[in-house]
Amino acid sequence: MIEIENISKSFDDKQVLYGISGRFEKGKTNLIIGASGTGKTVLLKCIVGLIKPDEGNVFYDGREFTNADRDLKTEIRREIGMLFQGGALFDSKTVQQNVMFPLDVLTTMTPSDKLERVNFCLERVGLENVNKKMPSEISGGMKKRVGIARALVNNSQYLFCDEPNSGLDPQTAIMIDNLIQEITDEYQITTIVVTHDMNSVMEIGEYIMFLHQGHKVWEGSHENISRTEAKELQEFIFANKLMRTIQAQ
Amino acid sequence: MFLGSLFVNRESFKTYVRLIIDESMLVGVDSIFIVAIVSTFMGAVTAVQTAYNLVSPLIEDYIIGTLVRDMTVQELAPTVIAIVFAGKVGSSISSGLGTMRITEQIDALEVMGINSASYLVLPKIIAALIMYPLLVILAMFLSIYGGYIAGTLTNIITEQEYIYGIRLDFNPYTIKFAMVKSVAFAFLISSISAYKGYFTKGGALEVGIASTSAVTNSCIAILLADYLLAQLLL
Numbered sequence: 001m002i003e004i005e006n007i008s009k010s011f012d013d014k015q016v017l018y019g020i021s022g023r024f025e026k027g028k029t030n031l032i033i034g035a036s037g038t039g040k041t042v043l044l045k046c047i048v049g050l051i052k053p054d055e056g057n058v059f060y061d062g063r064e065f066t067n068a069d070r071d072l073k074t075e076i077r078r079e080i081g082m083l084f085q086g087g088a089l090f091d092s093k094t095v096q097q098n099v100m101f102p103l104d105v106l107t108t109m110t111p112s113d114k115l116e117r118v119n120f121c122l123e124r125v126g127l128e129n130v131n132k133k134m135p136s137e138i139s140g141g142m143k144k145r146v147g148i149a150r151a152l153v154n155n156s157q158y159l160f161c162d163e164p165n166s167g168l169d170p171q172t173a174i175m176i177d178n179l180i181q182e183i184t185d186e187y188q189i190t191t192i193v194v195t196h197d198m199n200s201v202m203e204i205g206e207y208i209m210f211l212h213q214g215h216k217v218w219e220g221s222h223e224n225i226s227r228t229e230a231k232e233l234q235e236f237i238f239a240n241k242l243m244r245t246i247q248a249q
Numbered sequence: 250m251f252l253g254s255l256f257v258n259r260e261s262f263k264t265y266v267r268l269i270i271d272e273s274m275l276v277g278v279d280s281i282f283i284v285a286i287v288s289t290f291m292g293a294v295t296a297v298q299t300a301y302n303l304v305s306p307l308i309e310d311y312i313i314g315t316l317v318r319d320m321t322v323q324e325l326a327p328t329v330i331a332i333v334f335a336g337k338v339g340s341s342i343s344s345g346l347g348t349m350r351i352t353e354q355i356d357a358l359e360v361m362g363i364n365s366a367s368y369l370v371l372p373k374i375i376a377a378l379i380m381y382p383l384l385v386i387l388a389m390f391l392s393i394y395g396g397y398i399a400g401t402l403t404n405i406i407t408e409q410e411y412i413y414g415i416r417l418d419f420n421p422y423t424i425k426f427a428m429v430k431s432v433a434f435a436f437l438i439s440s441i442s443a444y445k446g447y448f449t450k451g452g453a454l455e456v457g458i459a460s461t462s463a464v465t466n467s468c469i470a471i472l473l474a475d476y477l478l479a480q481l482l483l
Contacts, residue, residue, distance in 0.1 A: 045356075048360050049359075049360075050356050050359060050360065070257070073362075074362045075362075076362075077359075077360060077361065077362030078361065078362040080360055080361075080362075081360075082357065082360045084353040084356065084357060085353070086352055086353060088352060088353040088354050088356065088357040089354075090349075090354055090357075091348070091352075091354075101361075102361050104264075105260055105264060105361070105363060105368075106361065106362070106363075154361075160360075
């Protein structure tokens with residue numbers, strides 16, 4: 001479980017996050033949603049420690065992370081897997097080397113054990129016979145799946161996904177969403193997904209936090225999101241014609 | 250602060266050995282061709298231009314060999330090749346790290362709990378410190394050999410005179426001086442370029458700007474260090 005307490009962040013004189021608090025449960029797909037520029041990615045980066053918040057704390061299963069010493073931070077980070085928006089695969093390494101990378105650097109496993117684990121993870125995300133391909137030779141959806149495999153290979157306890165289905169066709173996007181949900185459920189990990197895609201919200205949002213201009217406006221699940229009375233959230237949900245049609249029905 | 254961050258929270262020694270070998274191939278072995286071409290022609294041109302300027306009958310031709318040797322060992326090999334090295338390796342280090350930064354590959358390393366500065370930059374600096382002096386030694390040989398080829402093929406000096414010239418009053422300290430310079434230049438080029446690339450912000454345009462800035466700053470640093478080391482050590 002990840003808890004965030006009163007997270008605030010500003011860049012120069014621009015305040016991006018205003019005292020965000022929340023609790024992301026283990027075994028659930030937790031979503032942070034909101035329009036572009038509302039601070040979703042900044043919040044995610046504060047949670048994983050890529051950006052230090054001006055105020056507030058993050059707790060990983062009760063362990064304080066934001067102000068932790070270097071050793072504890074490293075220990076917690078080695079339990080984290082993250083899927084970046086563009087995949088963030090290492091260009092100079094093959095798919096296999098990318099997925100094996102955390103094992104190479106962070107473990108003392110034998111080469112055969114590492115290869116077995118890599119093949120298992122690639123198979124789990126539905127990728128086979130791509131081990132020797134370079135990231136430039138695979139599609140956007142495959143890159144995301146390789147990113148998920150790399151995030152999982154070291155038995156991560158926490159999975160973070162930054163807009164996992166951006167730039168993907170609707171079918172592949174749903175497949176990635178379902179994969180994230182299945183993995184979360186199967187391995188009982190704590191997953192946080194940043195997205196502005198309503199399909200993802202309706203498909204996998206077990207806990208949803210809605211941000212608007214750096215403020216937490218609403219939290220709940222996909223079952224009650226459409227019944228919200230929060231004006232900003234209504235505008236966000238029903239921005240497209242399809243959702244308005246569903247609302248009218 | 251940046252250099253200090255390279256030495257905290259490091260990975261295993263074995264990891265660095267592998268990375269240093271890989272970087273040495275990129276930094277050193279891949280630079281041999283350009284260094285060989287530049288240094289051979291540098292020596293050849295030095296020999297021809299020295300001969301052109303030797304108009305006094307009182308100065309023996311073997312002085313051409315002596316001048317090629319002294320210019321090569323003390324200045325041309327360590328300094329001019331450093332400018333070439335900054336252009337090739339410095340820009341490569343900077344643009345490589347800059348691209349990794351803007352495509353979130355550096356963030357990916359950080360999230361895994363890896364000190365990205367140490368993992369990515371330290372092996373490049375160590376590889377440059379090992380390989381650049383070796384490239385300078387190669388450049389010295391090829392430059393002197395280039396002078397020999399140009400001198401003997403164009404009949405401006407005989408083989409015996411050239412060899413006599415390059416052996417005349419040889420001071421081994423100049424080699425030590427060149428090696429000290431080459432280590433200093435390697436450190437400046439690799440650390441400045443890594444710094445510029447590692448802290449790139451923005452997109453592809455900024456990667457290009459960082460790369461240009463890395464080469465420009467490295468060249469200025471090389472020339473300043475060249476002057477300071479000459480003042481201090483000669």
